[in-house]
Amino acid sequence: MNKLLFQVDDRPPLITTTLLAAQHMLAALGGIIAVPLVVGAVLKLPADQIVALINAALLGSGIVTIIQCKGVGPIGIRLPCVMGTSFAFVGAAISIGLEHGVPGILGSSLAGSVVMIIGSCxxxxxxxxxxHAVTAVVVTMIGLSLVPVAIDWAAGGKGSGAHYGDPINLGIALFVLVTVIALVQYGKGIFSAAAVVLGMFVGYLVCVAMGLVDFSSVQKAAAFSLPQPFAHGMTFPISGIVAMGVAYVVTMVETTGTFMALGSATNTKMRGKTLARGVLCDGVGSACVAMLGSPPVSTFAQNVGVISLTGVASRHVVALTGVMLALAGLFPVLGAMVVTIPQPVLGGAGLMMFAMIIAAGVQMLSKVEHSKRTGIIIAVSIGCGLAVSVRPELLAKLPAFVHEIFGSGISTAAIVAVTLNLILPERPVEASDDDEEDVPQPMLVKKLEAA
Structure with missing residues (x-):
């Protein structure tokens, strides 16, 4: 069992809750904003449409996060779970958008969400x-898949070109990493619990002093913006609905794995009904955000790392994160302010958070029953997951639907692990001579008399 500073239903003091919620927001914000930016850039959308997609994504992610944490009837897992736009849908969204535009993406997202809603049953x-063996593999693979993201942040970001890996970027990331480690190890109370946000704040101040922060996006951002449902319109192409349906199936596998990791981090037993509430929220939430004008949402794995690192499992903390995300969607200037955080600052904190997920996975793997069968399941599934993670071009010449299903290392590892677990036979344990020696003497006498 993990030692938690705050349990799932605990309510920390307001100031503590605010700081803890802010660090969850900082961990998730980059991922939420990245999806609309990537899709918008590939489709060559006007700047105002990309901004509208970002605002809708922030607002939608915030609302669904609140529902996921607090619960509404049968909807919501009622655990500290941050929701956000998922890269699992980027491939499908781009292919649909190139042919049918943003209305096709949103219509396909709405119709395809039925797959997840039905799947929750x-x-x-x-x-x-x-x-346990499959869950341990998925948790480990989540961490292994996220670490390269943190490395890219630490180096300056994928789009930094010649500046990728500059010593100044690596130095800032290392400074933030050391600060977070020091706060976790030696800090007391709030200083330990809020180590991520405090470490990032110190790193941000250093970057401001060095003149590395660009505030131009804050000056251009609107102070307030109301959502405009159905502003882009909707169309429902059959090919788009099928593509999104496949993406939802893959996301359901990833989400199940993330929920299992969340259960491990929060000391919560993941029953089928609990998972059903969470997946239903993913599906219903994606349908709702499509109407707001946002790509689909799913559970964010990186925030499990925040919980593992800080020991704060309060769902009320993460519900406040949802409020902050929603406000960032309504007040774009707030989101623009957070976007000014340099990538290396995110990288230093992210490396620590994501590595904690790997550590949790390794701990789970250590408790798996050691046998040739489980060894094969673990080795092959993690190997396949790493293969598509470190060499995504491996699938470039295969059909598009194969890339949709196996494009993520997490989904690949989960599918392979589940398949091997089903097809590899359980081998009965055979008694050895050593076992016979451990039998008490009176029992051996009875065996000999019976013979």
């Missing part, structure tokens, strides 16, 4: 496909 059965 079968989560008790799906849960049986995730025994």
């Amino acid at each position: 079968f989560m008790p059965q799906i849960r049986k496909l995730f025994p």
Whole structure:
């Protein structure tokens, strides 16, 4: 069991809650904003449409995060779970958008969400496909898949060109990493719990002093912006709905793995009904954000690392994160302010958070029953997951639907682990001579008399 500073239903003091919620927001914000930016750039959308997509994504992510944490009837897992736009949908969104534009993306997202909503009804059965060995593999793979993201941030970001890996970028990231480690190890109370946000704040101040922060986006951002549902319109191309449906299936596998990791981090037993509430929220939430004008949302794995690092598992903290995200969507100037945080600052904190997920996965793997069968499941599934993570071009010449399903290292590892767990036979344990020696003497006498 993990030692938690705050349990799932605890309510920390307001100032503490605000700081803790802010660090969850900082961990998730880059991912939420990145998806609309990537899709908008590829489709060559006007700047105002990209801004509208970002605002809708922030607002939608915030609202669904609140529902996921607090729960509304049968919807919501009621755990500290941050929701945001997912890269699992980027490939499908771009292919649909190139042919049918943004209305096709949003219509396909709305219609495809039915796949996840229906899938939530079968989560008790799906849960049986995730025994401890499979869950441990997925948790480990989540961390392994996220670490390269933190490395890119630390180096200055993928789009930094010639400045990628500059010593100044690596130095800032290292400074933030050391600061976070010091606060976690030696800090007391709030200084330990809020180590991520405090470390990033110190790193941000250093960057401001060095003149590395660009405030131009803050000056251009609107102070307030109301959402405009259905502003882009909607169309429902059959090919787009099928593509999004496949993406939702893949996301459901990833989300199940993330929920299992979340259960481990929060000391919560993940039952089928619990998973069903969470996946249902993913599906219903994606349908709602499509109407707001945002790409689909899913559970963010990186925030599990925040919980593992800080020991703060309060769902009320993360519900406040949802409020902050929603406000960032309504007040774009707030989101623009957060976007000014340099990538190396995010990288230093992210490396620590994501590595903690790997550590949690390794701890789970250490508790798996050691046998040739489980060894094969662990080795092959993690190997396949790493293969598509470090060499994504491996799938470039395969059909598009194969890339959709196996494009993520997390989904690949999960699918391979579940498949091997189903097809590899359980081998009965055979008694050895050593076992016979451990039998008490009176029992041996009875065995000999019976013979």
